[in-house]
Amino acid sequence: MxxxxxxxxxxxxxxxxxxxxxxxxxxxxxxxxxxxxxxxxxxxxxxxxxxxxxxxxxxxxxxxxxxxxxxxxxxxxxxxxxxxxxxxxxxxxxxxxxxxxxxxxxxxxxxxxxxxxxxxxxxxxxLLSLMQQCKLPPKLAYGIMAGYRFLPLIKEEFQTLQNAHRVRGVAKARTISEKVKQLKRYVIPLLAGAIRKAERTALAMESKGFTGEKNRIFYRExxxxxxxxxxxxxxxxxxxxxxxxxxxxxxxxxxxxxx
Structure with missing residues (x-):
């Protein structure tokens, strides 16, 4: 076993x-x-x-x-x-x-x-087991799975932003106020990208016929x-x-x- x-x-x-x-x-x-x-x-x-x-x-x-x-x-x-x-x-x-x-x-x-x-x-x-054995709502389960899949992408985008700032000569933040400003420069683009990905994912799931019904057939049981x-x-x-x-x-x- x-x-x-x-x-x-x-x-x-x-x-x-x-x-x-x-x-x-x-x-x-x-x-x-x-x-x-x-x-x-x-x-x-x-x-x-x-x-x-x-x-x-x-x-x-x-x-x-x-x-x-x-x-x-x-x-x-x-x-x-x-x-x-x-x-x-x-x-x-x-x-x-x-x-x-x-x-x-x-x-x-x-x-x-x-x-x-x-x-x-x-x-x-x-999550598949929670849906099939514990009757977790598919909308919640698939939302969690989508968010979990986005984490590596967000990490890559964060690294891309850091590299872009270095190429453009943005000085490294040293004081607290500079770190707060730097955080804003990172958070806003990342948040906008996350919203766009969430909308595209929702549209893709709807186009494939996902309705969130509990009585559904699973490809993997x-x-x-x-x-x-x-x-x-x-x-x-x-x-x-x-x-x-x-x-x-x-x-x-x-x-x-x-x-």
């Missing part, structure tokens, strides 16, 4: 349910097991570039480290807390350390699940198979098994809204 072949809607549903279940628990073992399982599945059951995965994972790792650092060094002290280290106004307790690690791993578990979905799902297949439901069951089972292992080790705790 390759992750690329799993139905996108079932995959998204499984990941959302997994994240909701994980949000109920607040301990270091449950998210740690999920992180290890998710990373292993991402690289064993999918063709994913490690460099691209690391590029997406790095910001979440930084955020997690900031959470851990602030929670450990600025804990909410309570009676009976075991102080590990203290220096001036900085205090580290065993309870604060555990909360910080739990919070950091919690963030990383959500991140690894989201990255797995992002790198193993084509946006077009996801996204089906739901037993493999998709197997993936769903395995995802939920992995989260529950992680919580069970954490409970057996004596670490399992439920999140009560306090850090």
């Amino acid at each position: 390759l992750l690329h072949e799993v139905n996108p809607s079932i995959k998204a549903f499984a990941i959302v349910i997994s994240i909701l279940i994980l949000s109920v628990f607040f301990d270091p073992i449950t998210p740690l097991i999920i992180i290890l399982l998710t990373v292993t599945a991402t690289f064993l059951l999918a063709t994913v570039s490690f460099k691209k995965w690391l590029l997406l994972f790095a910001p979440f790792l930084f955020i997690a480290l900031m959470y851990v650092w602030s929670t450990m060094l600025f804990p909410r002290l309570q009676e009976g807390d075991n102080v590990i280290w203290e220096w001036g106004f900085l205090t580290m307790t065993a309870e604060g350390f555990r909360r910080g690690v739990s919070l950091g791993l919690r963030v990383l578990s959500f991140a690894t699940l989201s990255i797995m979905f992002t790198l193993t799902t084509k946006p077009t297949d996801f 996204i089906t739901v198979t037993k493999i998709d439901w197997l993936f769903f069951v395995l995802m939920i089972s992995a989260v529950l098994l992680s919580a069970f292992i954490s409970w057996k080790l004596g670490y399992l705790q439920f999140y009560n809204g306090e850090l």
Whole structure:
């Protein structure tokens, strides 16, 4: 079973349910097991570039480290807390350390699940699946797909504008007022070009008979198979098994809204 072949809607549903279940628990073992399982599945059951995965994972790792650092060094002290280290106004307790690690791993578990979905799902297949399985209105879905297709074109036009300004000798903006003026010079042509593309796309879709009706025939049909439901069951089972292992080790705790 390759992750690329799993139905996108079932995959998204499984990941959302997994994240909701994980949000109920607040301990270091449950998210740690999920992180290890998710990373292993991402690289064993999918063709994913490690460099691209690391590029997406790095910001979440930084955020997690900031959470851990602030929670450990600025804990909410309570009676009976075991102080590990203290220096001036900085205090580290065993309870604060555990909360910080739990919070950091919690963030990383959500991140690894989201990255797995992002790198193993084509946006077009996801929208087609939402239309066919989840009855998403075609007008909304095709509008999103058209906007997604425009992003590379807008990037190319932006680079063309920059090159044109350099050729004409426009000085590089240095002050805030100059940057605001430069932004206007870029935004207005890009906005005008985007409106023209949107009008042409709308006219082309109408000329091809697109009416936005839900009862339509699709050239590519996204089906739901037993493999998709197997993936769903395995995802939920992995989260529950992680919580069970954490409970057996004596670490399992439920999140009560306090850090």
